[in-house]
Amino acid sequence: MRNIAIFASGTGSNFDAIYQAVNNKYINAKIALFVTDRPKCKALEKAKNYNINTFTFKSKNYESKKHYEQEILQELKSQNIDLIVLAGYMRLIGPTILNNYPKKIINIHPSLLPSFKGKDAVGQAMDSKVEVTGVTVHYVDQGMDTGEIIAQEPLKINNLQTREQIETEIHKIEHKLYPKVIKQLLEDM
Numbered sequence: 001m002r003n004i005a006i007f008a009s010g011t012g013s014n015f016d017a018i019y020q021a022v023n024n025k026y027i028n029a030k031i032a033l034f035v036t037d038r039p040k041c042k043a044l045e046k047a048k049n050y051n052i053n054t055f056t057f058k059s060k061n062y063e064s065k066k067h068y069e070q071e072i073l074q075e076l077k078s079q080n081i082d083l084i085v086l087a088g089y090m091r092l093i094g095p096t097i098l099n100n101y102p103k104k105i106i107n108i109h110p111s112l113l114p115s116f117k118g119k120d121a122v123g124q125a126m127d128s129k130v131e132v133t134g135v136t137v138h139y140v141d142q143g144m145d146t147g148e149i150i151a152q153e154p155l156k157i158n159n160l161q162t163r164e165q166i167e168t169e170i171h172k173i174e175h176k177l178y179p180k181v182i183k184q185l186l187e188d189m
């Protein structure tokens, strides 16, 4: 069975969706590690409730990204991780981890990349008054939301919708698309 690691910094609704998909055997894998940079985030609480191994760090306690990523790397290696899944992890992955997991790190982003990279992609889409936005799953490289695209799903929006309504629709798409892509990638390994 393949081992996956989830990295998250926030609420963890995508983490939840992946956990459910693993739990009901839609995804044939084990979530062997959960990594967070936010000791107080909801996602960490969930990981603990699910009895998943966790690794928590505070970046300010380290000299540099390289130093905390070396510790994360040790955890990844000791758990024999096959796929790293970023689910609302609010940091760029550096070369220490990237070079050890080429094409084995994926991220989900709430826009149709390459549009609206970075923070608050939904706000950016609303400000730009686009009629279609969506969700992208992509491989992770050194850049911010720049890696090769794996899957995308569009969402029609209009100016009558509130941010909250759009975010709810985005999340619904994410919670189906991410488990589907993870399942496929693991089967193709």
Ligand code: GRF
Pocket (backbone or CB within 6 Å): 008, 010, 011, 012, 013, 014, 015, 087, 088, 089, 108, 109, 110, 174
């Ligand atoms: C998601 O919208 C995802 O696209 C982005 O961060 C958000 C995480 O949400 N990368 P959650 O913590 O999974 O609820």
